[in-house]
Amino acid sequence: MAHIECMGVETRFGECKASCRARGLMALLLCVAAxxxxxxxxxxxxxxxxxxxxxVELIEEQGIEANAYYYTEVEEFSEADxxxxxxxxxxxxxxxx
Numbered sequence: 001m002a003h004i005e006c007m008g009v010e011t012r013f014g015e016c017k018a019s020c021r022a023r024g025l026m027a028l029l030l031c032v033a034a035x036x037x038x039x040x041x042x043x044x045x046x047x048x049x050x051x052x053x054x055x056v057e058l059i060e061e062q063g064i065e066a067n068a069y070y071y072t073e074v075e076e077f078s079e080a081d082x083x084x085x086x087x088x089x090x091x092x093x094x095x096x097x
Contacts, residue, residue, distance in 0.1 A: 064077075
């Protein structure tokens with residue numbers, strides 16, 4: 001009889017179909033639940049932190065669509081991109097050995 005590995009346990013073919021499916025389904029549901037918790041609980045809570053609040057307010061005031069993939073049409077992003085590149089190119093260098 002052929003043996004297969006089911007979730008780290010070697011079993012005979014056919015024996016683990018139900019248990020593998022149940023474990024797989026539970027893993028899928030757990031991952032979906034983790035994503036939903038981050039999207040609806042942890043993510044919004046982060047926007048209320050003092051470090052993020054000014055950024056969130058700026059995005060809301062300027063009407064920037066924060067979930068867009070590309071910001072090529074937004075003037076503020078173009079300016080921020082130039083500033084970030086300048087900071088990376090001409091910023092303070094760490095000359096410690």
